[in-house]
Amino acid sequence: MLKKIILAAGVVCFFFSLSFLAPVTALGADTTYTFGLLLVGPYNDHGWSQAHFDGGNYVEKMIPGVKMIYIDKVNPADRPGVTIPQLVDDMVEKGAKLIIANSDDMKDGTREAARMHPGVHFIHISGDDVLTKKAPQNLSNLMGRMEYGKMMAGFVAAITTKTGKIGYLGPLVNEETRRLVASCYLGAKYAWEKVLKKDPAKLKFQVTWIGFWFNIPGVTADPTQVAQNFFNNGYDVVLSGIDTTEALVGAMQKRKEGKKVWAVPYDYIGACAQGADACLGVPYFNWGPGYVKFIKASMAGQWKSQWVWTGPDWQDINNPDTSAVGFMTGSALSPSAKTALDKFIKDLGTGQAELLKGPLYYQDGSQFLKEGEVATDKQVWYMEQLLKGMTGQSRAK
Numbered sequence: 001m002l003k004k005i006i007l008a009a010g011v012v013c014f015f016f017s018l019s020f021l022a023p024v025t026a027l028g029a030d031t032t033y034t035f036g037l038l039l040v041g042p043y044n045d046h047g048w049s050q051a052h053f054d055g056g057n058y059v060e061k062m063i064p065g066v067k068m069i070y071i072d073k074v075n076p077a078d079r080p081g082v083t084i085p086q087l088v089d090d091m092v093e094k095g096a097k098l099i100i101a102n103s104d105d106m107k108d109g110t111r112e113a114a115r116m117h118p119g120v121h122f123i124h125i126s127g128d129d130v131l132t133k134k135a136p137q138n139l140s141n142l143m144g145r146m147e148y149g150k151m152m153a154g155f156v157a158a159i160t161t162k163t164g165k166i167g168y169l170g171p172l173v174n175e176e177t178r179r180l181v182a183s184c185y186l187g188a189k190y191a192w193e194k195v196l197k198k199d200p201a202k203l204k205f206q207v208t209w210i211g212f213w214f215n216i217p218g219v220t221a222d223p224t225q226v227a228q229n230f231f232n233n234g235y236d237v238v239l240s241g242i243d244t245t246e247a248l249v250g251a252m253q254k255r256k257e258g259k260k261v262w263a264v265p266y267d268y269i270g271a272c273a274q275g276a277d278a279c280l281g282v283p284y285f286n287w288g289p290g291y292v293k294f295i296k297a298s299m300a301g302q303w304k305s306q307w308v309w310t311g312p313d314w315q316d317i318n319n320p321d322t323s324a325v326g327f328m329t330g331s332a333l334s335p336s337a338k339t340a341l342d343k344f345i346k347d348l349g350t351g352q353a354e355l356l357k358g359p360l361y362y363q364d365g366s367q368f369l370k371e372g373e374v375a376t377d378k379q380v381w382y383m384e385q386l387l388k389g390m391t392g393q394s395r396a397k
Helices: 002-015 048-062 084-093 104-116 146-160 175-195 223-232 246-256 288-299 335-350 377-381
Strands: 033-038 066-071 096-101 121-125 139-144 165-170 204-209 237-240 262-264 281-285 307-310 325-329 367-369
Touching (some): 033 048, 033 288, 048 066, 048 288, 066 084, 084 096, 084 104, 096 104, 104 121, 104 139, 121 288, 139 146, 139 288, 146 165, 146 175, 146 237, 146 262, 146 325, 146 335, 165 175, 165 223, 175 204, 175 377, 204 223, 237 246, 246 262, 262 281, 325 335
Parallel strands (some): 096 121, 121 139, 165 204
């Protein structure tokens, strides 16, 4: 798979070339192009939704004459009974010519709204309607290859742990969350076995799911309590797969009690600010360049329905204009761990570190990849179970 993704990353570098990112004026001086953003959580959640909100602000900065409107907290708990088509209707009335829906949970509603508004363009984040040929021509899918960022997160966790016990605070169980947590595990396994040369049997990787992307009192498990349970049971590093920063907050609480523990949040470049002393780093999404590409195509009358899965710019994974996925190191990461991480990132980029290569087995013992087999995009995207060596549910009950 890595050779394919490296090729995709090269395409991304071209895709986000300087000529592409240069501001353009495609509209008359008195005309505003409005796009809408539907956010599953608060726009300032220090996680998933804030990363998208910042991506929208990037678009306004890069393309003159473009304005963002947004609706946040688009989820059943905050807006019971409200549908995606209803929210889209409101945005279209306000002049939106393109609408971005930022959660897997919005897949069906976004497809319905796109069919209702054929003259409006839609981007559904993390979906696969284009792949499955369910998408109308005005709908595209966009996602970042966060599998690489998660490999980095698992790597720093395993390099740092003193107990060999790593916890993963997971959201809900689906193909996306399985492939991301599996990538974390593979990164941890690589660091533990290949770099530290430690016994594989002494690495414990536990996944606990809360039931949604963030805490909904009375509906999900409390992520703060889940994080505390990890720390209380000897896990000294907790990786987050949820939209918000409870893993890091929990680590800081334990540090105040004198415990030496760490956490790795998710999604947002600035997430470590919620607990710098415990933060090893954060894998994050950079949505702005991808948004710019689609909105420019829409403005120029060059829209086409496509599925885009973009990776890091291996020349500089933290370049805000070219890299869809990055990893920002935290102040709690030791200098020696940072050096090891830098080499790991380089090896990922060159293909020397190929983690999605067989033999790999699913949790139930069935084979995921044969000896020497490199995973295809489809095998990764539609990961069926957690991997052998991981503890936790592979499917929702």
